[in-house]
Amino acid sequence: MTDDAIITVEDLSKQYDGFMAVEGVSFDIKRGEIFGLLGPNGAGKSTIISILCCLLEPTAGRVTIDGFDVEKNATDIKKIIGVVPQEISLYYTLTARENLAFYAKIYGLSGKAMKDRIEELLDMVGLTDRADDRLEGYSGGMKRRINIAVALLHNPRILFLDEPSTGVDPQSRKRIYDTIRDLNRQGTTVLLTTHQMEDAEKLCHRIAIMDKGKLVALDTLQGLLKLVGESDIIQVTSKELPPEAADTIQQIDKVQKVAVDGGSMTIGLVRGRESLAGIIDILIASGTKVESIQIKEPDLETLFLHLTGTRLRR
Ligand SMILES: Nc1ncnc2c1ncn2[C@@H]1O[C@H](COP(=O)(O)OP(=O)(O)OP(=O)(O)O)[C@@H](O)[C@H]1O
Ligand SMILES: [Mg+2]
Structure with a gap:
């Protein structure tokens, strides 16, 4: 583990009914970096995200987030992480503002603080003018932008995004890239998974390449391209x-x-x-x-x- 690591993953494995979905994976994520997990379908990316969010227990290995162990300190970890899942989880019959208010209350926000935070986030994801429309009329990219806003309600220091640009139109994709970069500039550490080359090339300081549950390479884009020589x-x-x-x-x-x-x-x-x-x-x-x-x-x-x-x- 290096001194500036905020997330450490050591020899992590996950088995589902005897099937090895993740096998002996180790990496560190540095404080303030945008780190990408790149790999094809079934590589094990979402499994790793689920373990880091304390939603799934590892079969073997150890994961720490800001010094907390995912198996022992889930409550501490949940306060400092925000999660944008691969599957959008929002109420389509409610408006964007109502969705944000619903989740804000779960995080214990209320009154003016809640209202201000919701306006700030709507502005950040560029959907202030659509905030009172029900989500059923939103495009896939707009829904994902609201899902990102929901994940940011409690101002997390670390943000996990599982496939942030899947099913997203080019305009929303650009907006999502800008939001991720802005958050990162303000100090948020970001872990994203993707099977889109563009996400990894445009956003990530370092990229870990996964295939069939294993890490096959990890470096900066320039470092990885040198491997192909x-x-x-x-x-x-x-x-x-x-x-x-x-x-x-x-x-x-x-x-x-x-x-x-x-x-x-x-x-x-x-x-x-x-x-x-x-x-x-x-x-x-x-x-x-x-x-x-x-x-x-x-x-x-x-x-x-x-x-x-x-x-x-x-
Ligand atoms: N709950 C589960 N029970 C059994 N097998 C599972 C379960 N979840 C995932 N798997 C299997 O584990 C492997 C890794 O899945 P995972 O969802 O982590 O991959 P991924 O890299 O996120 O893929 P994708 O790009 O399709 O999202 C796959 O072979 C998948 O079928
Ligand atoms: Mg996945």
Whole structure:
């Protein structure tokens, strides 16, 4: 554990009826950072969030939040964390203001303090002008913005967001990004989960990549991209991709991985441009009618393929 860690996760595992959903995961989150857990469906992201929120007990390992143990000090932890769950939990027949007032009372707010806090949060998520409309008429992104406001009612020092941009229109996404950045600038530590590359690339100071319950990498975006080094991705699309073409391409010295998925072939290789002509020759010789061929610079998607051999499902 480093001195400035506000959250420590040590060798955390969670089993559901014998199924290992999270296995031996360790990481620290520093005070004041935006930390991202990135991984495909079923990677174990929500399970980790649920354990950190004291909603689920770990099978093994230890988690502390600001010095409190999730298994022993849940009451202390709940006072300092705010949680935006993956599934929106709001009353659709009530207005935004009424939803916020309902949850504010649960947190013990009342009177002018409650009213002021609600107005402040409506302004922060940009929904003051819609505050007296029932949520049933809201878009998915607007509902999520209200859910974020609810999580902030008690002014938590730490905010957990499970998939903040899933089912969110671009305008709301931008607003959510701005809100997260503003909160962070004011000192809030943020943990978010996502399977959207954009969230991780645009928001997070550090990113932990998860796959099948395990942590496969953890670093800053720049650090993670260095892991792929000079690797590129060449993407070929064609109605038919003969298996022998993939086999022959795999034999090329600089090629690291070849994955065929329907009409799309993804080739991970070092310095892609140098091998491009050779790859095109192989495709032509195998009778492949290429529809498109594209070289991509390294990004998180490339890294994910590099680390796990599979594409990140969205
Ligand atoms: N209550 C449960 N009982 C049994 N298995 C579960 C339960 N909750 C989750 N799992 C399984 O544990 C694994 C991890 O699930 P989890 O919801 O943590 O993944 P995730 O990374 O959040 O996925 P997503 O991107 O779909 O939200 C999955 O295989 C899931 O089916
Ligand atoms: Mg999830």
